Amino acid sequence: MSPTSPEVVCLGEALIDLVSQKSGVGLDGAPGFRKAAGGAPANVxxxxxxxxxxxxxxxxxxxxxxxxFLRAELARHNVNVAGVGRARARRTAVALVSLKADGDHDFLFYGDRPAHLGLCLTPPMRSMIRDATIFHY
Structure with missing residues (x-):
């Protein structure tokens, strides 16, 4: 690991979670939603x-x-975003999320060509992965 490389490199999706403002209901009973940064690798x-x-x-x-918004949120939390690309022909994925009364989550994903599925690793990204102590995907 070089002195400037991050210890942990996470690869995968960053998406928008629209989270129900009320718990204990499915998506059909949600009165409204709040925007949050999501995607398991981005959250890690x-x-x-x-x-x-x-x-x-x-x-x-x-x-x-x-x-x-997602790129700014990652940077706000001091995550290195040098490897976050912007896809012109694709949109950022959106997931509607609620926590139902039985404790299960209700998810509904939007976007038939989400940006994260169009990622192509560049040589600098490959170097970042190679130099990391931990690679999470």
């Missing part, structure tokens, strides 16, 4: 950074307002 990168370790996220978001 934020968690690692919150623990005081160096983290980077590699992925793609749409060249749209949601993609701008």
């Amino acid at each position: 990168a934020v968690g690692v950074s919150r623990l005081g370790r160096g983290a980077a996220f590699l992925g793609a978001v749409g060249e749209d307002p949601f993609g701008t």
